[in-house]
Amino acid sequence: MADEALFLLLHNEMVSGVYKSAEQGEVENGRCITKLENMGFRVGQGLIERFTKDTARFKDELDIMKFICKDFWTTVFKKQIDNLRTNHQGIYVLQDNKFRLLTQMSAGKQYLEHASKYLAFTCGLIRGGLSNLGIKSIVTAEVSSMLCVKFQVMIQKL
Amino acid sequence: MSRQSNRGTESKKMSSELFTLTYGALVTQLCKDYENDEDVNKQLDKMGYNIGVRLIEDFLARSNVGRCHDFRETADVIAKVAFKMYLGITPSITNWSPAGDEFSLILENNPLVDFVELPDNHSSLIYSNLLCGVLRGALEMVQMAVEAKFVQDTLKGDSVTEIRMRFIRRIEDNLPAGEE
Numbered sequence: 058m059a060d061e062a063l064f065l066l067l068h069n070e071m072v073s074g075v076y077k078s079a080e081q082g083e084v085e086n087g088r089c090i091t092k093l094e095n096m097g098f099r100v101g102q103g104l105i106e107r108f109t110k111d112t113a114r115f116k117d118e119l120d121i122m123k124f125i126c127k128d129f130w131t132t133v134f135k136k137q138i139d140n141l142r143t144n145h146q147g148i149y150v151l152q153d154n155k156f157r158l159l160t161q162m163s164a165g166k167q168y169l170e171h172a173s174k175y176l177a178f179t180c181g182l183i184r185g186g187l188s189n190l191g192i193k194s195i196v197t198a199e200v201s202s203m204l205c206v207k208f209q210v211m212i213q214k215l
Numbered sequence: 216m217s218r219q220s221n222r223g224t225e226s227k228k229m230s231s232e233l234f235t236l237t238y239g240a241l242v243t244q245l246c247k248d249y250e251n252d253e254d255v256n257k258q259l260d261k262m263g264y265n266i267g268v269r270l271i272e273d274f275l276a277r278s279n280v281g282r283c284h285d286f287r288e289t290a291d292v293i294a295k296v297a298f299k300m301y302l303g304i305t306p307s308i309t310n311w312s313p314a315g316d317e318f319s320l321i322l323e324n325n326p327l328v329d330f331v332e333l334p335d336n337h338s339s340l341i342y343s344n345l346l347c348g349v350l351r352g353a354l355e356m357v358q359m360a361v362e363a364k365f366v367q368d369t370l371k372g373d374s375v376t377e378i379r380m381r382f383i384r385r386i387e388d389n390l391p392a393g394e395e
Contacts, residue, residue, distance in 0.1 A: 104233060
């Protein structure tokens with residue numbers, strides 16, 4: 058049983074750790090995002106395996122996405138995704154109006170450019186989870202105003 | 216603006232797997248980034264320290280624990296309140312030194328290593344070293360300089376995990392000149 062505060066602090070340290078080591082080696086921003094994303098991917102893979110152990114088989118893609126928005130999100134972030142939209146052609150937009158990993162940051166526009174650092178891990182988390190459910194995807198995130206995050210999932214058809 | 220308005224008192228326990236797996240991913244990444252295990256250990260300790268100096272605030276705010284009068288009391292609070300609160304375990308306290316400045320925390324099961332096996336080529340990696348950093352950082356914020364290190368580890372074949380804590384000194388407040 059780990060307390061939430063511990064996870065939030067660990068996540069912060071991971072982000073700053075990755076960026077600090079990049080400063081010394083002069084690696085570009087993209088590399089750091091990839092690293093964080095990859096860590097999230099591994100965690101997502103592991104988590105989804107445990108969560109879905111006792112659930113019924115999923116009907117379809119949408120059913121899986123709903124699971125991610127409800128059960129998965131609730132376990133990880135203590136709330137559900139606020140809005141799920143899809144164009145029914147493999148693009149899903151998951152909107153979280155109060156994204157947990159950004160709640161420690163100032164709500165103004167000032168730090169908006171830094172927000173992406175704190176989203177990469179979660180993008181990986183979603184991608185890893187989906188990947189273990191047999192869906193290959195690309196996940197990106199955008200913040201328009203602080204705390205409100207849209208994760209876009211593009212399903213890659215095999 | 217950055218304050219959270221409603222933290223609520225609802226249970227903040229989350230699936231321990233998230234933390235365990237995230238920590239695992241972090242250690243794996245560090246092992247890729249650094250060439251030798253000593254550097255990884257050092258980095259984990261540093262990250263732990265940074266977590267500790269912040270975590271103590273959360274701890275004091277939520278635990279209602281008052282001032283500790285001696286190191287024994289501190290040990291009790293660490294084991295019975297802090298470990299319980301954040302990791303859901305209660306380590307036992309043993310091996311007090313005669314002078315009362317050293318003790319051991321015995322962790323029967325360490326949640327950080329739930330799904331972990333150390334590969335042979337990482338024999339000097341101290342996997343859970345983050346914990347030592349957390350303890351050191353947190354205690355430093357309450358004016359105690361301590362040394363924390365792993366002396367036994369189930370990952371390395373020992374039957375229990377043991378963290379040895381040593382009290383070094385009380386940190387006196389160094390107020391900037393001109394301030395009371």
